[in-house]
Amino acid sequence: MWMEFTPKDWLMMRVGLIFCEGESDPEDSWVRSYLDAQQLVPRHQVNEVRNGTPCEVLYFGQCYLGHHLHALQELYQKGLERSLILEKLRELRRSPSDHTPDGLADLDDRTFETSLPALAEALHAGVSFGTDSEGNVTVTLDSSLVAGELTRLMTTSPQMAPTTSP
16 A cells, blocks of 8 residues: 545545556555444545555545544555564565575465464563664664564464475
């Protein structure tokens, strides 16, 4: 999901919440749940193609959303951070090194992908986010924390038991 702000008459803004169809981001379900819980109903709801991707767009007035904009921005930020953690874990698995957490390579591809959301959730509080010299967001994962969470998840979730190839 991403947000678009379009100027309207008399210093008003139209807020669009854009959800890519078929490619959900981590924050999509959180934002939808928040909207439902707060009983926030879009003024317009349309299906559009954005950058060649089919999307569902929910349009709201800025005044209508009011203080909810801050909560929605926080959910969006959390989703971006979660996506960065997922990508970092995939990168560590694709390019193993001495810094690759124990147990990461022991999971088969299917188990690894299905376990990623739970692993990212468990790691989120312990991850450091920063920016590099070019302004890109960086993610620093403590390999011992990742290994510990993998072990915990494997012992509490039967679907995460490592498989061995014949």
